[in-house]
Amino acid sequence: MSDQEPSRLELEIELVIAMYPEQVDYNAKTRVLNFTQRGATVQLRLPESYPESGLPDVIAARDAGKSDVRARTKAAVKQLGLVGGEEALDAIIAAFQQLLESTLTKRKLALSPTTLSGITKPGYPGIMIFSGPSLAVTNHVNTLKAENWQAFQVRYEEDKLWEFAHGKGVKEVETMAEVVKGLELESAKEEFLKAVGIK
Secondary structure, rough: OOOOOOOOOHHHHHHHHHHHHOOOOEOOOOOOEEEEEEEEEOOOOEOOOOOOOOEEEEEEEOOOOOOOHHHHHHHHHHHHOOOOOOOOEEEEEEEOOOOHHHHHHHHHHHHHHOOEEEEEEOOOOOOEEEEEEEHHHHHHHHHHHHHOOOEEEEEEEEEEOEOOOOOOOEEEEHHHHHHHHHEOOOOHHHHHHOOOOOO
């Protein structure tokens, strides 16, 4: 048994199988999930990047009479208005009192996620902004909180993707001016300034 924590995909599959134990079958090698209910079947292929980005592809769908209903199923999924990787997005601003030189491990941890975008500023006041899939943002912030920062506090949370001037990944900057400059949208700049008590 591995000590490694299960991935988000593994957790989602476990949850679906727990909810529908007799109806769901998943092949991790082919990334194909089969769902059967009262004679009807749906077969989905999960892209390699799922769940961080992309949506499952409907590769087969049959009703109880064995008629092909792939087109109807795909249309129903399309009507949900989901965008790959953006089903649940968050932007979080966390502030902490001070990040000292002796906490290099914490600084590296703050910069570590590859599935998120963001900006961090060490010193006083310390600032961290992360944006990306909601679960990934929440997990990263909870990991950071567990490091016992001095006066760590989430100041702002929004169900919306924030964009940064540097693009993807988390970048460390030195000044508050650089934090503001790194935010692409004017609305994000306004929300940031309000969250840290400058506006």
